[in-house]
Amino acid sequence: EVQLVESGGGLVQPGGSLRLSCAVSGATVNSDYMSWVRQAPGKGLEWVSIVYSSGGTYYAESVKDRFSIFRDPSNNTLNLQMKSLRVEDTAIYYCARGLVWGFKYWGQGVPVTVSS
Amino acid sequence: EVVMTQSPATLSVSPGERVTLSCRASQSVRNNLVWYQQKPGQAPRLLIYAVSTRATGIPARFSGSGFGTDFTLTITSLQSEDSAVYYCQQYDDWPPITFGGGTKVEIK
Numbered sequence: 001e002v003q004l005v006e007s008g009g010g011l012v013q014p015g016g017s018l019r020l021s022c023a024v025s026g027a028t029v030n031s032d033y034m035s036w037v038r039q040a041p042g043k044g045l046e047w048v049s050i051v052y053s054s055g056g057t058y059y060a061e062s063v064k065d066r067f068s069i070f071r072d073p074s075n076n077t078l079n080l081q082m083k084s085l086r087v088e089d090t091a092i093y094y095c096a097r098g099l100v101w102g103f104k105y106w107g108q109g110v111p112v113t114v115s116s
Numbered sequence: 117e118v119v120m121t122q123s124p125a126t127l128s129v130s131p132g133e134r135v136t137l138s139c140r141a142s143q144s145v146r147n148n149l150v151w152y153q154q155k156p157g158q159a160p161r162l163l164i165y166a167v168s169t170r171a172t173g174i175p176a177r178f179s180g181s182g183f184g185t186d187f188t189l190t191i192t193s194l195q196s197e198d199s200a201v202y203y204c205q206q207y208d209d210w211p212p213i214t215f216g217g218g219t220k221v222e223i224k
Contacts, residue, residue, distance in 0.1 A: 035213070037160075045152075045160065045203055047213040058211040094159055099207055101166060102150035106159035 002026040009110035022095030033099035038091035122216035139204035148208035
């Protein structure tokens, strides 16, 4: 069974940086689409970024040029490097696996709070 | 960007009743439509993919239908554990991958 476990969240000041990680077990991080999806407090789901099995990446307009998604096959982890953080980036961040036929596997989520 | 619109925003239903949730896309997404269930404090859970195929372990009381721009999630005989927010999502025309705003199902 595939399991995803996020880490790295926390409190950061506006303009700061943070790196989230998602440890993958039961599968290799390179073998399927992997995404980050976020949920602001009391709000709905928002797709943030995706990396293909081939390595291609895409980003939501709201995070383009500030966030970077990448994989570390040596640790079988998915990462999200976030810089120039804004108050509106405050959310629970989930990693998710799959795309065709839906995001089948989700992590438990990690909170990110951007506040002074 | 494909905009997904869900209605109603909130639904209050008695146990045993039939529930119908709507999802509309701003352009055709063919059959590239999925539904998720999210309970408070939990990650979303995949319910239905490709419009009408139940994911592993999803009870038969959940069903999906539609094609193109109009989709429906039906819960026959609502159970107390079905109280949750339900989201639709398209992956036909991306990026971005887009979600609907959600429908909250409450138990009367």
